[in-house]
Amino acid sequence: MTDSRNASPATSPMTRLAHGGRVEGSPFVNPPVVHASTVLFESVAQMKGKSATPARYTYGRRGTPTSETLEALITELEGAEGTVLTPSGASACVVALMAVLKTGDHVLMIDGVYGPTRAACDGILKRFGIETTYFDPHVGAGVVDLVRPNTRAVFLESPASLTFEMPDVAAITRALDGLGAARPIVLIDNTWATPLFYRPLDHGVDVSIMAATKYVVGHSDALIGTIAAGPRAWAKIKSTHGDLGMFTGPDDMYLALRGARTMAVRLAHHQESALTIARWLETRPEVSRVLHPALPSHPDHAIWKRDFEGASGLFSIVLKPCSEEAVAAFLDGLALFGLGYSWGGYESLAIPAFPSAIRTAVPWVAEGPVVRLQIGLEATEDLIADLAAGLDRLAARG
Template sequence: RMGVAVDYFDPLQPEQVEAGMRPETRIVYLESPGSLTFEVTDVKRVAEIAHTRGALVVFDNTWATPLFFKPYEHGVDVTVHAATKYLGGHSDLMMGIVTSTPEIHPRLRQGVQDLGMSTSPEDCWLVLRALRTLEVRLQRHMASGIRIAQWLQERPEVARVLHPALPDDPGHALWQRDFKGASGLFGLVLKPCSREAVAAMLNGMKLFGMGWSWGGYESLLIPTFPQKTRSATEWQVEGPCLRIHVGLEAPEDLITDLEAGFARLGAAA
C-alpha cells in the first residue's frame, strides 16, 4: 500500500546485496543473528556495499541488545529494537524503539511525528526501570543459554543446535569478531520424529511456556517452520525445528524439564 518493493537475499552471501541493488534502492534491512535459524551476517561488509550504492542500513538489534552488539561501529545508520523483549525484560509491555546516527535523526524524528506514533508514559517508565538491570539479566541469559545449548548438543534426540556462540556453529567466527556476548535465544533441529511426538514433548513442559515473543524472565519453547517462510534460500533439514528462549530460572531446573520432555518425545515416537 505504501508503494514499497522488497527483495530478499541470503544473509550469508553479502554479494547478493550488491547484485540485488536497484537504482531506486534506499534501504538494506538486516537482522543478525536471524531469529529462527540464527545465521550471522557480515554487517560491516553489507554496510559498505549499501553505502557505495547510496542506500541506508537498518539493523534489528533485538537479539544482542546494545550491550552485546554496537551497530554504529559496523556501519549501520538506523537501529530498531523490540523493546518488548530484553530492554523491557519482564514480559509486561509492548514497545518498539528506533535510534539512528545524528545525520539521520532529523528525518527519523520528523517521520515519527508525521505518522503520529507515540507510547504511554507507563511503558516508558517500565523500560527505563528495566534498563537498570539489563546487564545482569543478559549475563544470566547468556550463561544459562550456552550451558543448555551445550547440554542439548549431547542429547541423542538433537541433530543440531543453532547457536552462534558454540564453536562449531557456522557463524561462530563472525559472532566472535563482532559481538560482545550472546542472548538466551537459539534454535535446535531434532532428529526425524512425528508431529505427535513433538506435541507430546511441548504440551507437557512445566517451566517452558509456549509463546512467540521472548526476552522476558521466563523460558519459552516453540516449534518453528522456517521452510514455510524462506524466499531467498531453502531450509533443508530432516527433522522438526524448535526455538528456545532460556530465561532466568535455574538452569538445572530447565534441564530437568527438558529431560522429561525428551522422555515424552521418545515414548510417543
C-alpha cells in the first residue's frame, strides 16, 4: 500500500519526486522489489471475493507493492485518476489507443507522431478495422472540422517527433469540448516534457502517455511506459491493460522509481545544456535552423512559453544543403555523441533523421538534412567542442 503521506498538491514537483510513492508503514526509504506471480489467499471465500477481509493482491500481473509505488508517484505527478505501466513507451501508446477504440472507429492522429505509433495505426489498428486520419500539427481549433460521427480519439504529441512543432493543445481541447457527448477522447505522448514541465490533464487532455524509458528512468538501462488517465478514460485504460495481460518486470519498475527521484535535477541540467548548445548552433554557418521550441526563433515559441514550465534535452537541427557523405563525416567522427536510438539518458546521442517518412498530411520540406540531438549530462563545453569538430568535418566534405 502506498504511503498516505504523499506530498500535497501545493508541494513542488521536486519534493513530490523525493517523497511520493512510498510504502505505508515501511521504515525503508526505498520500497522493496517484489518478485511475484502467485499470491496466496487465506480461504476460498477470500479467493471468491466474499471474505470479510478482502485480498489486496490477487496475482502478480494484477499488481504488487512495487508496481503500486511507481503508479502512485506518476499518478500524483500527472494529476490523474490512475496510472498503468507497460513494457515500453511504444506499447503504452498502442495500449492506450486500443483502450478507447474499437472496430469501425476513426482516430485523428497528429502528423509527425512518433514512428512506432504511426506504424501501429497503419498496421495493427488498420487490421482491426480502425481508420486513421493524420492532421497538420498546427490545426488548432480547426480539428473539429476533421471530426466524423465515428471519431472516438484524437492523438497528440507535443512537440511533434523529429520536427518539434508545438500543437495548441488548449485550443484543440476547447474546440472538442464544444461537441458535448460526442467529444472524442484526447490522448497525448508527453515523453519530451514529462509532467514536470507540462501536465496535459490540466489542459483538457484525457490520457497522458510517457516512454518512461527516457527521462523517468534516465540511465538507459530499462524499458517502461506509463499511461495516466483522467476520469473520462481511466476505466477503459485500466480494463484494457489488464485484459491484454500487460505487466512490467519488477526490476524495471524499481529502476524507473529510482530514476524518478533525481529526474527534476537531471532535467534542469538537460534543459540548460541543450539551450546553450542550441543557441550556439544557431551561430554556425553549416546550420540553417535549430528546431527547439524554447528558442525565440522557433515558430511555436509562444505556445511553449505559455503552456510549458521548461524544455528537455532533445531537439533537431536542419543543416544547409550538403551531401550524405558530409553528414556521415559529421556524425561518424563524434567522440562524445553516440549514434543510437532512444534518448533521455545521461549520455548524448545523435541520429540522422528523416521526417518525410513520418509525414503525410503536411509534407516535410527542408533546405537540408535533419539531425536530431539528445543532450546528456556531460560538460556543455566538451559537447560544443565535439559538435564544432564535427561541423568542421561536414564543411570540409561539402
